[in-house]
Amino acid sequence: MNIVIIGAGVAGLSIGWRLLQAGANVTILERAQPGGGATWASAGMIALAAELETSPPAEVSFAYQSNDLWPSFAAELEEVSGHPIGFARSGALLLGNDGAMLASRATADPALTFLTAEDVRGRWPMLTGEYSGGLWAPNEAHVDNRALGRALTIAFLKAGGSLKPTEAVVNIFDYQGRIVGVSTPYTRYPADAVLLAAGAWSGQVADVPVTPVKGEMIALTPPPGEDFDFAGPVIWGPDVYLVPRGDGEGGGRLLVGATVEEAGFDTALTKGALATLRARAERVIPRLARWKLDEHWAGLRPASPDGLPLLGPWGDKPGLFVASGQYRNGILFAPAIADLMAQMIQGKAEPIAAFDPRRFNKDKTS
Ligand SMILES: Cc1cc2nc3c(=O)[nH]c(=O)nc-3n(C[C@H](O)[C@H](O)[C@H](O)COP(=O)(O)OP(=O)(O)OC[C@H]3O[C@@H](n4cnc5c(N)ncnc54)[C@H](O)[C@@H]3O)c2cc1C
Numbered sequence: 001m002n003i004v005i006i007g008a009g010v011a012g013l014s015i016g017w018r019l020l021q022a023g024a025n026v027t028i029l030e031r032a033q034p035g036g037g038a039t040w041a042s043a044g045m046i047a048l049a050a051e052l053e054t055s056p057p058a059e060v061s062f063a064y065q066s067n068d069l070w071p072s073f074a075a076e077l078e079e080v081s082g083h084p085i086g087f088a089r090s091g092a093l094l095l096g097n098d099g100a101m102l103a104s105r106a107t108a109d110p111a112l113t114f115l116t117a118e119d120v121r122g123r124w125p126m127l128t129g130e131y132s133g134g135l136w137a138p139n140e141a142h143v144d145n146r147a148l149g150r151a152l153t154i155a156f157l158k159a160g161g162s163l164k165p166t167e168a169v170v171n172i173f174d175y176q177g178r179i180v181g182v183s184t185p186y187t188r189y190p191a192d193a194v195l196l197a198a199g200a201w202s203g204q205v206a207d208v209p210v211t212p213v214k215g216e217m218i219a220l221t222p223p224p225g226e227d228f229d230f231a232g233p234v235i236w237g238p239d240v241y242l243v244p245r246g247d248g249e250g251g252g253r254l255l256v257g258a259t260v261e262e263a264g265f266d267t268a269l270t271k272g273a274l275a276t277l278r279a280r281a282e283r284v285i286p287r288l289a290r291w292k293l294d295e296h297w298a299g300l301r302p303a304s305p306d307g308l309p310l311l312g313p314w315g316d317k318p319g320l321f322v323a324s325g326q327y328r329n330g331i332l333f334a335p336a337i338a339d340l341m342a343q344m345i346q347g348k349a350e351p352i353a354a355f356d357p358r359r360f361n362k363d364k365t366s
Contacts, residue, residue, distance in 0.1 A: 050241070089140075256280075
């Protein structure tokens with residue numbers, strides 16, 4: 001079976017890797033460089049409690065399933081690629097100003113423990129900022145998303161995949177009523193199935209309802225001699241998250257994110273976002289005012305109209321699949337999406353109804 005994948009982000013690479021393991025021939029066409037889209041720009045959180053508070057049951061259950069897959073996915077990927085990806089089950093601390101709401105969330109979810117502001121300061125003395133209590137979420141994790149992109153690229157190539165960087169797909173073509181390949185400015189690639197995994201750009205390649213949502217982030221480093229536990233938890237303030245990056249490349253930094261803005265495909269860095277992110281971070285850990293700005297970047301999240309991913313067949317001709325619209329959870333969902341989409345493309349699994357891209361087909365005909 002010959003599969004062509006459009007886009008070498010976490011989705012395209014991990015699905016491609018799983019398809020190669022199942023015996024398929026896989027070619028990934030990447031407009032720029034592998035792992036360089038939202039996968040590079042992300043904060044790498046595998047966040048359940050903070051990201052899914054208002055999500056429908058199908059998304060929550062998919063997130064828990066993927067979270068359970070993460071440790072073995074990370075171990076397998078590191079072993080195959082020989083490249084560490086910094087997966088850490090660090091837990092997360094969710095700070096808030098509504099004590100009653102925090103306490104009721106802890107009552108509803110046995111995985112969460114309510115902490116008073118005093119408890120929090122006792123365990124994490126640097127958290128001298130503004131909050132009235134917190135929730136301890138021990139199952140949260142994070143991964144070095146940039147290392148993840150590199151490791152997936154290596155694993156994909158080692159498994160025998162063909163990867164074409166700087167080669168954009170400009171057309172998906174059909175013959176006798178089915179999708180049979182794609183074309184780039186250079187040539188055509190015939191395929192038994194085509195997977196569209198072009199992140200926020202998916203809607204530029206086919207008529208899928210995916211749009212970009214810009215996010216700016218910064219990374220801070222401590223002044224010389226300042227002690228900080230980079231193996232500590234992810235910290236969520238009321239309107240900001242702080243992700244410690246420990247060892248490895250890009251280690252010894254605190255990631256601060258992220259803005260959420262509908263600005264088309266603009267990824268310009270703004271002074272306003274920088275100031276806002278710093279101010280929000282300092283409200284949680286005031287001593288961050290003395291930390292140095294190490295990096296400021298922006299990326300585009302792939303968003304769908306209902307906020308849920310699109311995972312499955314697309315269009316009126318068989319042979320085209322889409323894996324996009326993961327919005328803020330594309331890293332969290334990666335292992336589950338890889339398994340589900342690889343199975344589906346081989347005809348061994350059906351889409352999950354809530355994520356079936358064909359839920360949007362009716363919008364085009366009505
Ligand atoms: C600031 C920020 C913070 C985030 N934090 C988190 C987080 O903590 N946890 C989490 O789970 N998620 C997070 N996300 C979301 C997550 O990064 C995305 O959901 C995920 O990376 C999407 O992966 P992808 O492979 O679909 O897209 P991408 O990584 O964007 O990859 C798509 C690829 O397709 C390529 N492409 C585009 N058009 C074409 C074409 N015509 N032909 C060929 N190739 C093409 C692009 O160049 C790109 O490399 C964050 C996102 C942002 C922006």
